[in-house]
Amino acid sequence: MHTNYYFLRQLAPVLQARLQGLYFMECFSQDRDEVVLAFAQARGKANYYKPVFVKVTLRPDFSGILVSDDVRRARTNSVDLFNNLTGNEGGDDPDRPGMETPGKAVLGVRSFLNERCLAVQLADDYTLLFKFFGNRPNLLIFRENNVEDLFNSKLVADKNLLLNAIDRPIDQSERAFNAAGGDYRKLFPTFGKLVRAYVEKRAQEAGAGVTWALLQDVLRELDAPTYSLIRFEHHPALSLVPLVEPVRTWNDPIEATNGFFIAYNGQNVVERERAEVLRLIDKRLKRARALMDANLQRLISRDDGPSHEELGNLLMANLHNVPVLPGGRSPETITVEDFYRDNRPQTIRLKVDQTPQRNAEGYYRKAKNEKIEAEHLTQQIEYREKEIEELQVHRALIEPMLSLKELRRYVKQHGLLGDAPASTDPAELFKEVQYEGFVIRIGRNAKNNDLLTQRYAYKDDLWLHARDVSGSHVVVKYKAGKPFPKTVIERAAELAAWYSKRRTDSLCPVIVTPKKFVRKPKGLAEGQVVVEKEDVVLVVPRGE
Structure with missing residues (x-):
């Protein structure tokens, strides 16, 4: 939830307090998917005065913010960005001897309604927009309403974004909740995996489904959270709700984003790769269990009411009671005594354009198909059970692995990632x-x-x-x-x-x-x- 709407709207006012009265003095990148922004009151020939650095990672697999008073710039492989905003294109400031021309002044920091965006508003109608959209994060420079420059130029569609169109109003009223049939995901798409897991957990504990009152409780928790570092899907995660026992907690959103940023990027290679393999195994386990449950339900539902074979037998036993209409036609239904169920009345539907005998043949044909389908469902259930058992064994063996070489060899040998052998089923x-x-x-x-x-x-x-x-x-x-x-x-x-x-x-x-x-x-x-x-x-x- 470190780039979630609910967290960003709490981070924005606190970050604004840190940047208030400062100038955008420098922006550079020393990593392909990383940008560092420096804000300060003034800058001399060789130093900053009380700088604040905002380091942002914009990888497709991870994006996050670190706010720091000290970021070391590499002497090589470092490039300046957005010089027209930082003042690096100018020389000395004529109004302040010995000082360089300052960059654009910070006017404020804002979040956006129901979106994963954070913006630093600058003088002269400039805006620095951090866009944390899934695997398409980016840093964009707006002049008034239009994009003037961007960090990742490969995301071509970002050039067409309009600043005044980023807010996303959604009717999140009780009336809209009822109209959606209680599907809260349509009303609150910004919840994300963590909050949805928490909502489902609360609903399961209450045994009453997801109610409007429950959603209001969760929203109140999101408005006044304790920021928690937890493990979710085998990776560090920043949570605003008490989903699981926390590893660490914070009360300040800047401390929270910094702590999470360090924890996530501090994972070693073995931890990251192991976590990703376990996440994929859990995903496959969830899917296999869902498919097995669906097949079980289909198999169980076949036992409700009389089978087609039973209906065929009942019809054949009562052929003498079926009135034959002109042209050998049959009535739409016939009610007989069901000798399978204590002679209770049983209504049998018939095709009116066929004789009673042909109707019975139709029921026997469907009964044969039922047996074929039942055999197929049974085979599928057995296949899923075997798959679940194998995945659980893989999971138990991978969890304690500490050697990267051993982990990669095992994953490749058993085809657990992209190099998995193609299924033939x-x-x-x-x-x-x-x-x-x-x-x-x-x-x-x-x-x-x-x-x-x-x-x-x-x-x-x-x-x-x-x-x-x-x-x-x-x-x-x-x-x-x-x-x-x-x-x-x-x-x-x-x-x-x-x-x-x-x-x-x-x-x-x-x-x-x-x-x-x-x-x-x-x-x-x-x-x-x-x-x-x-x-x-x-x-x-x-x-x-």
């Missing part, structure tokens, strides 16, 4: 939906789409894609001797529409064709293919 590689006994697979991105279409789809599989827009490739796996039912094709088309740029359209045209008519000539970008023959269906986009 389609259920792991792609989104997968079971529908009426057919397996529907969905690509996750452009590269994953190519993998699905080129390596995991065969000529008789059915291939679908939303027409004329980017989106996921969808494949329905062929079952020997069985045509694709219309209901399965429509469901796969709904998924193809949902996982495309047409998700919000009321109707979406979807290409449907056997995989053998889809090819990828050399030179096409990732995810692009050529379809030689196609049919089109119109569906309403619908997700899983």
Whole structure:
């Protein structure tokens, strides 16, 4: 939370008190992602008078602020920045003999509504803006409302930012909370991981979900916090809420940002790499447990009410009681005694355009598909259990490691990072939906789409894609001797529409064709293919 909105709005007035009456005297960088700003009352030929240094790290993986009275500048590999603001372009100050021309005077320090930004306001309508946006942090120089210069010029989009558009008003009223169905994340996107974890912890302890009263309690804590250094996801973190037992606490935000900055950057290489590996393992564990729980719930939900096999048996046992309508048609429903459940009444739905016997055959066909799906779910649960067990073993072995060489060898040997061996399990590689006994697979991105279409789809599989827009490739796996039912094709088309740029359209045209008519000539970008023959269906986009 060291760059969180709630912390920055408390840091701003305290930092302003430190910089009040000072001038922006010097700015330099001696590291690729680091900038040092010096503020002082005046400067002679060779020294500062009571300087205050603001050292800012702007790495994609970490950004933070250190406020200090002493920062040593390297004699080499150091470059001056923003000389037009610091006075370094001028010579002596004509009004003060023996003193150099001062830089721009500090007028104030401010934060921005619901944003991770901090600004030092200077004379002549200049503003130094620290932008702490995730993996895109930067330092920008504004003149009035427009960007005049920036530290990281590779972040081209930053050049188009407007100073008066950075504040982000959000309706955070109780009415808006209720309208959002109690989804507090929409109202408070600035909470971040730490505060969200604290809110969920408080809600779990109360056993009443996230209520408006709970959110108000948390906001009051954020307004008057004790700043705590904690361990979160195996890294040092600065917290404004009592999430876990703190390592250290502060009452002053400058002391807090300095203490956290030193603690985070003071980790040695082994600690940093071990923490990152453990974080990724925990992420994979969380995902595996969630997938296993979802499969368990699907398996359990199948036990609710009569199975399709039971309905088929009940229907066959009561064929003599089913009135046959003209043309061999059936009524919409029939109520029979359920001999599986103490002869309680059981209503069976029938397809009116089929005979009672064909309706029973339909239930038996669905029962067969149910068994196939149950076997698949059981296999997936066993696979996840094995994965969780392996990850827990890796975690237990990595936690005590102190040797960098040993850590890196183990990680590479077991493929725990980017060099992990590619999974060959389609259920792991792609989104997968079971529908009426057919397996529907969905690509996750452009590269994953190519993998699905080129390596995991065969000529008789059915291939679908939303027409004329980017989106996921969808494949329905062929079952020997069985045509694709219309209901399965429509469901796969709904998924193809949902996982495309047409998700919000009321109707979406979807290409449907056997995989053998889809090819990828050399030179096409990732995810692009050529379809030689196609049919089109119109569906309403619908997700899983």
